[in-house]
Amino acid sequence: MTKHDEYTQAMKRQLDDLNEKMNTLDAKAAEAKADARDAYKAEVAKMRHQYQLAQTQFDKLMAAGEESWDTTVAEMDKIRDAFVHSFSYFKSQI
Numbered sequence: 001m002t003k004h005d006e007y008t009q010a011m012k013r014q015l016d017d018l019n020e021k022m023n024t025l026d027a028k029a030a031e032a033k034a035d036a037r038d039a040y041k042a043e044v045a046k047m048r049h050q051y052q053l054a055q056t057q058f059d060k061l062m063a064a065g066e067e068s069w070d071t072t073v074a075e076m077d078k079i080r081d082a083f084v085h086s087f088s089y090f091k092s093q094i
Contacts, residue, residue, distance in 0.1 A: 004069065007073065008058075008061060008062060011058060011061065011076060011080065012058070014080065015051070015054055015055065015058060015080075018051065018054075018083060018084065018087060019051060021087065021091075022044065022047055022048065022051065022087070025040075025044060025047075025090065025091065026044050028040070029041055029043075029044055043090050043093075044090075046086070047083070047086055047087055047090060050079075050082065050083045050086055051083065053079055053083075054076075054079045054080055054083050057072075057075055057076050057079045058076065060072055060075075060076075061073065061076050
């Protein structure tokens with residue numbers, strides 16, 4: 001397995017895991033009291049947007065050639081890190 005394959009598979013697993021965790025938080029938000037529910041839903045919507053950005057970057061990563069691989073990986077890591085940070089912060093607020 002190449003370095004590219006290992007990285008893309010690991011990133012796919014991480015994105016899938018975060019998506020699953022977001023689904024769990026979304027379910028918790030639905031169970032929250034009415035006043036908190038709207039705030040939770042707004043935050044989940046922001047995280048869904050970040051997930052879409054990460055997924056778009058992942059698609060670029062999958063299509064990247066050798067000449068753009070390092071730049072694309074760096075961008076993917078930044079987007080993933082921001083997403084993980086936002087997710088962790090939101091989870092800590094629940």
